[in-house]
Amino acid sequence: QSVLTQPPSASGTPGQRVTISCSGSSSNIGSNYVYWYQQLPGTAPKLLIYRNNQRPSGVPDRFSGSKSGTSASLAISGLRSEDEADYYCAAWDDSLSGTVFGGGTKLTVL
Amino acid sequence: EVQLVESGGGLVQPGGSLRLSCAASGFTFSSYWMSWVRQAPGKGLEWVANIKQDGSEKYYVDSVKGRFTISRDNAKNSLYLQMNSLRAEDTAVYYCARERSVALDYWGQGTLVTVSS
Numbered sequence: 001q002s003v004l005t006q007p008p009s010a011s012g013t014p015g016q017r018v019t020i021s022c023s024g025s026s027s028n029i030g031s032n033y034v035y036w037y038q039q040l041p042g043t044a045p046k047l048l049i050y051r052n053n054q055r056p057s058g059v060p061d062r063f064s065g066s067k068s069g070t071s072a073s074l075a076i077s078g079l080r081s082e083d084e085a086d087y088y089c090a091a092w093d094d095s096l097s098g099t100v101f102g103g104g105t106k107l108t109v110l
Numbered sequence: 111e112v113q114l115v116e117s118g119g120g121l122v123q124p125g126g127s128l129r130l131s132c133a134a135s136g137f138t139f140s141s142y143w144m145s146w147v148r149q150a151p152g153k154g155l156e157w158v159a160n161i162k163q164d165g166s167e168k169y170y171v172d173s174v175k176g177r178f179t180i181s182r183d184n185a186k187n188s189l190y191l192q193m194n195s196l197r198a199e200d201t202a203v204y205y206c207a208r209e210r211s212v213a214l215d216y217w218g219q220g221t222l223v224t225v226s227s
Contacts (some may be wrong), residue, residue, distance in 0.1 A: 002154065035213050037155070044205055044220055045147075045155060050213040087207065088155050092212050097169050099145070099157040 003028060004089050004102035011108040017077040020105045022089030024070050028100055032092045034072040036065055039086040039104075048087070049074065076107075084109045112136040112216045114206050119221030126196050126225070132189040132218055140164075140184040143209035145221030146191050148202035148219075156202075159191065160209060174200075196225045 005023040009035040022034065034110065036049035047056055049065035064075045072091075076083055089102040118130040130146070145160040153183050159170045159180040168180050179192040203222050207214035 020147070033212065037214070044213070044217040045138075047213055047215045050215070051211075056215065084152075090155075090157075090214075096172070099160070099170055099214075100155060101155045104154040 002103040003013035003093060003096070004091065006089060006102035006105045008103065009106045009108065011110055013110045014079055014081065016079045017075060018079060018107065020074045020087050020107070022072045022102050024091060026070060027089040027095040028093040029067065029072055030070040031094060034067050035090045036074045037088045037090065039088065041085070042067045045060065045088065079109055081109045083107060112208065114208065114216060116204065116206050116218045116221040119204065119223045121224045121226065122196055123227050124197060126226055127192070127194045128196065128202055128223060130191040130193065130221060130223070134187045134189065137208070139187040144182060144189045145207045145214060146180060147205045147207055147210050147214065148206070150202040158204070161189070179211035193223070198225050201225045
């Protein structure tokens with residue numbers, strides 16, 4: 001049972017826009033930044049979004065993040081086959097004094 | 111180029127111990143918090159522990175408190191995770207990651223720990 005809640009799966013066709021939600025509480029998303037990670041099959045996770053909506057250099061602007069209250073979302077526009085991966089949200093939790101992750105969302109590009 | 115290389119994983123019996131290492135290069139190791147994150151087979155990510163630049167602050171997920179110890183040697187650019195009293199549920203790939211204001215911006219390739227009799 002993950003502290004942050006994500007849908008287990010999402011899908012879209014090439015060129016579409018998809019969003020992945022992440023729900024938390026006042027002790028994590030409600031009071032701290034949200035981070036998103038992409039894990040391609042068989043590889044280590046990669047930072048995709050930091051501080052709610054900032055992209056590290058090299059991450060395409062097709063990826064965007066947003067946060068409102070105790071929820072956050074990741075949007076991927078112009079979906080491509082190489083976007084097929086697992087996506088995880090994360091945030092620091094003040095009550096637990098640690099980083100908490102969502103359970104992950106498996107994105108399938110149809 | 112930032113590189114993080116984990117080692118020390120393997121097969122261990124329940125109740126046993128293992129020490130993981132993470133060799134860092136390509137950045138000033140002593141300037142960053144560092145974390146361990148694990149991923150059980152077919153499961154999601156779980157943050158395990160992190161440590162401040164000088165080792166003066168450490169935080170752990172509840173499930174490993176009292177059993178795991180995170181440490182670092184800045185002179186050797188190395189991060190460690192001492193794991194004692196291992197349980198089957200500790201079976202996972204363990205990643206070390208560099209922290210930048212909570213964001214885990216670089217990850218190693220991971221090392222597999224299997225706890226089984």
